[in-house]
Amino acid sequence: MAVTSITEQSGRTVVALSGEIDMEEAPKVRRALLDSMKQKRDILVDLSQVTYIDSSGIASLIEGLQTARKQKNDLALVSVSQRARRVLELARLDKVFTIHADLPTALAAAKG
Amino acid sequence: MSGPTSQPIDPNGPLTDPLEFAAALSRSFAETQDIDATVREALGQIVKLLRVEAGAIFLLDELRTSLICRASVGPVDVTGLSVPNGSGVVGRAVVEDSIQVVEQAYQDQAFFAEADRKTGFVTRSILCAPMSVGHNVIGAVEVLNKQNGKPFHAEDQNLLRVMAASAALAISNARMADRLVAQERLQREVELAAEIQRHLLPAEEDESSPICGLVRPIQEVSGDFYDHFELPDGTIAFAIGDVSGKGLNASLLMSQTASLFRCLGKTVRDPARLMSILNREICETVSRGMFVTMVSGLYDPATGRLRFANAGHIPPLLRRPNQRSIEMPADSPPLGIVPYSKYETEEVDLNGAQFVLCTDGVTEYRFGDEELGTEGLDMLIDTARGKPLLQRLNAVVEELQRAGWRARDDLTLLAIDDAMAARTVEQRAEAERAEPDPSDFLFGLSFPADPKRLRLVRPALRAAAEACGFDENETDDVLLAAGEAIENIIVHAYGNRRGEIALAVHRMPDGLMLRIRDFAPNVDPAKIQPRKLDDVRPGGLGTHFIRAVMDDASFIPLPDGEGNLLELVKRKR
Numbered sequence: 001m002a003v004t005s006i007t008e009q010s011g012r013t014v015v016a017l018s019g020e021i022d023m024e025e026a027p028k029v030r031r032a033l034l035d036s037m038k039q040k041r042d043i044l045v046d047l048s049q050v051t052y053i054d055s056s057g058i059a060s061l062i063e064g065l066q067t068a069r070k071q072k073n074d075l076a077l078v079s080v081s082q083r084a085r086r087v088l089e090l091a092r093l094d095k096v097f098t099i100h101a102d103l104p105t106a107l108a109a110a111k112g
Numbered sequence: 113m114s115g116p117t118s119q120p121i122d123p124n125g126p127l128t129d130p131l132e133f134a135a136a137l138s139r140s141f142a143e144t145q146d147i148d149a150t151v152r153e154a155l156g157q158i159v160k161l162l163r164v165e166a167g168a169i170f171l172l173d174e175l176r177t178s179l180i181c182r183a184s185v186g187p188v189d190v191t192g193l194s195v196p197n198g199s200g201v202v203g204r205a206v207v208e209d210s211i212q213v214v215e216q217a218y219q220d221q222a223f224f225a226e227a228d229r230k231t232g233f234v235t236r237s238i239l240c241a242p243m244s245v246g247h248n249v250i251g252a253v254e255v256l257n258k259q260n261g262k263p264f265h266a267e268d269q270n271l272l273r274v275m276a277a278s279a280a281l282a283i284s285n286a287r288m289a290d291r292l293v294a295q296e297r298l299q300r301e302v303e304l305a306a307e308i309q310r311h312l313l314p315a316e317e318d319e320s321s322p323i324c325g326l327v328r329p330i331q332e333v334s335g336d337f338y339d340h341f342e343l344p345d346g347t348i349a350f351a352i353g354d355v356s357g358k359g360l361n362a363s364l365l366m367s368q369t370a371s372l373f374r375c376l377g378k379t380v381r382d383p384a385r386l387m388s389i390l391n392r393e394i395c396e397t398v399s400r401g402m403f404v405t406m407v408s409g410l411y412d413p414a415t416g417r418l419r420f421a422n423a424g425h426i427p428p429l430l431r432r433p434n435q436r437s438i439e440m441p442a443d444s445p446p447l448g449i450v451p452y453s454k455y456e457t458e459e460v461d462l463n464g465a466q467f468v469l470c471t472d473g474v475t476e477y478r479f480g481d482e483e484l485g486t487e488g489l490d491m492l493i494d495t496a497r498g499k500p501l502l503q504r505l506n507a508v509v510e511e512l513q514r515a516g517w518r519a520r521d522d523l524t525l526l527a528i529d530d531a532m533a534a535r536t537v538e539q540r541a542e543a544e545r546a547e548p549d550p551s552d553f554l555f556g557l558s559f560p561a562d563p564k565r566l567r568l569v570r571p572a573l574r575a576a577a578e579a580c581g582f583d584e585n586e587t588d589d590v591l592l593a594a595g596e597a598i599e600n601i602i603v604h605a606y607g608n609r610r611g612e613i614a615l616a617v618h619r620m621p622d623g624l625m626l627r628i629r630d631f632a633p634n635v636d637p638a639k640i641q642p643r644k645l646d647d648v649r650p651g652g653l654g655t656h657f658i659r660a661v662m663d664d665a666s667f668i669p670l671p672d673g674e675g676n677l678l679e680l681v682k683r684k685r
Contacts, residue, residue, distance in 0.1 A: 052591065055657055090660045090661065091656070091657070
């Protein structure tokens with residue numbers, strides 16, 4: 001189950017992902033991100049429970065980021081697990097995404 | 113119409129022949145298995161046949177202290193009425209086991225007039241016959257007031273006596289059938305309990321294992337148990353126990369103790385602490401007077417180190433080669449007696465020695481007045497010297513039986529032979545040395561080109577990478593690279609169409625090599641290039657990841673039409 005929950009918190013949409021996000025699971029993540037975009041809110045993607053993510057999973061996040069920016073919203077990553085951070089760094093995407101240490105920090109951060 | 117003896121029972125008409133009555137009654141009991149219904153039917157026949165105003169059948173209860181009315185016919189229903197055995201005319205018939213003829217009820221001292229007063233019935237004359245099988249009286253049948261006020265004839269007495277005897281026999285048979293059914297049910301329950309117990313013992317002993325046990329219950333269910341299982345680090349947890357008492361209660365306590373040990377033994381690594389926890393649990397649930405003696409411990413076959421705790425059990429026997437055997441006594445009480453008993457962990461370095469545990473069913477094996485004892489067991493253990501451990505244990509039991517020793521209790525043996533473990537450790541080391549191939553083939557997998565298979569491949573790869581000595585991060589990188597390579601094949605080589613992928617994993621002296629092959633038309637490696645990293649868009653990342661985390665990634669040329677073969681190498685830091 002790649003997408004654990006989609007909730008609204010302090011005016012943001014929080015999408016929590018978990019488990020192994022590979023070519024099989026990535027389409028579900030892509031769908032969930034694009035669907036939550038319709039609320040026109042900023043998106044926070046919680047990666048704390050992600051144990052594996054590959055280029056397919058990263059591609060979903062990139063597509064989400066691009067779609068969000070197109071509609072003047074932000075997509076930031078929250079509680080990035082060690083494994084996800086390693087893969088983001090390999091892709092040098094750690095500077096492209098806004099990354100928050102945890103959810104309270106992300107919610108407290110000024111809207112982008 | 114055939115003769116009266118073969119006439120079927122007619123519930124509406126009286127049967128004139130007592131023999132026919134008896135036959136019909138037996139048939140009826142056999143068919144319905146409902147004693148009360150058949151007793152009622154029999155009484156109805158008796159009342160009609162003897163032309164009386166009322167009748168009742170009384171049967172003795174289980175304690176034989178009261179006579180209970182089980183059927184009644186007449187203007188007043190007295191079913192359920194209880195009369196103390198020996199009182200009333202009915203009681204007299206039962207106690208004296210003789211037929212009672214009372215012509216004037218109110219002139220008989222024993223007559224119980226209270227019933228008449230309560231019911232408004234007026235009893236004039238009584239005929240009451242005991243119902244007995246052999247010398248065993250089970251009750252009596254009583255009839256009241258011959259119709260038209262006539263007295264009872266001698267013929268009536270004979271008829272009632274015969275019918276009472278027939279009814280007694282039929283009831284007695286029906287009760288026996290009931291008991292057999294109940295026994296059968298109990299037997300099935302006992303078999304079920306035995307079956308559950310067998311599942312609590314280690315499934316099958318491995319001949320080459322350095323630890324083995326056996327149990328020979330004297331009844332179907334046993335109060336003995338033993339268990340051993342390997343923990344993730346190779347240490348073996350073991351236990352042997354004996355529950356006081358026999359039968360179902362003992363076996364239930366045994367099952368409880370054995371399953372507690374199975375659960376706790378996996379996490380509690382200190383034998384004394386394990387015993388304390390078991391003791392408290394058993395104290396809480398055990399019924400008065402029952403207890404468990406037990407030895408439990410941990411044995412490490414890699415080092416020969418053994419730690420154990422003893423709760424009031426027969427001392428384990430330590431048998432070192434060419435030395436006198438030592439008994440290792442226990443001071444701690446059995447489990448289930450006092451909740452806060454203290455237990456201590458003993459430590460032994462086996463160093464090739466044998467550690468033998470048994471229940472008192474073994475040491476109390478008897479030959480005349482002589483008991484086998486620990487010394488006897490110590491000698492018998494060597495009966496099948498040199499054979500695998502399980503065969504040596506079986507030989508002990510066979511030798512006892514062959515020599516005519518008598519078992520008085522369940523017999524359970526559990527033994528550790530550290531010499532055998534030392535051999536297997538050596539064998540393992542030898543096997544590891546015998547790996548001359550620098551690119552040792554670990555495993556191969558073949559699977560359909562389907563994203564759903566990725567999650568099935570990863571665990572096998574993870575195990576391989578760990579076996580090659582990679583740390584967690586490096587292992588995760590190997591998984592990532594392999595996953596990306598397989599996804600590339602699914603998307604680029606097969607274009608999301610059906611196809612086959614083969615994966616081979618080799619161990620190298622300094623790392624790991626993966627070979628991933630497809631059977632699609634040749635791919636031009638030049639066309640699969642990593643993307644420019646400042647170009648933020650989906651796709652193209654996989655190849656970049658492979659090159660970033662692996663030390664070497666190259667396509668091995670294959671003849672045209674043979675597909676593509678990608679070789680990935682990762683070396684240890």
